[in-house]
Amino acid sequence: TFVVGENCIKCKHTDCVEVCPVDCFYEGPNFLVIHPDECIDCALCEPECPVDAIFSEDEVPADQEAFIELNAELAETWPNITEKKDPPEDHEEWDGVEGKLKLLER
Ligand code: SF4
Ligand code: F3S
Numbered sequence: 001t002f003v004v005g006e007n008c009i010k011c012k013h014t015d016c017v018e019v020c021p022v023d024c025f026y027e028g029p030n031f032l033v034i035h036p037d038e039c040i041d042c043a044l045c046e047p048e049c050p051v052d053a054i055f056s057e058d059e060v061p062a063d064q065e066a067f068i069e070l071n072a073e074l075a076e077t078w079p080n081i082t083e084k085k086d087p088p089e090d091h092e093e094w095d096g097v098e099g100k101l102k103l104l105e106r
Pocket of ligand 1: 001002019020021022023024025034038039040041042043044045046
């Protein structure tokens with residue numbers, strides 16, 4: 001499965017959702033997740049993210065391993081998203097900022 005990692009938080013470009021053949025992205029207030037049971041491992045979304053926030057599960061950086069469980073958990077409660085929307089106005093300020101996990105809104 002593929003996993004959305006920390007750099008999506010407060011960047012949320014949503015380019016990823018447009019290419020997913022099984023529509024398995026779910027949207028929270030400032031982050032997106034992939035449903036691990038629905039993802040078919042096609043890898044199409046990974047290069048679409050302008051801030052490189054998407055990883056194959058076995059390539060998730062060691063300091064972001066919590067995001068594997070977080071994607072699974074939040075995909076159960078957040079609504080599905082299949083169409084791109086504008087990113088937050090201040091998205092550029094947050095690209096690459098470390099420690100964004102504490103800013104995740106549920
Ligand atoms: Fe969707 Fe493919 Fe990305 Fe999985 S790897 S979330 S199926 S686009
Ligand atoms: Fe997030 Fe990148 Fe998709 S910022 S919403 S994973 S395109």
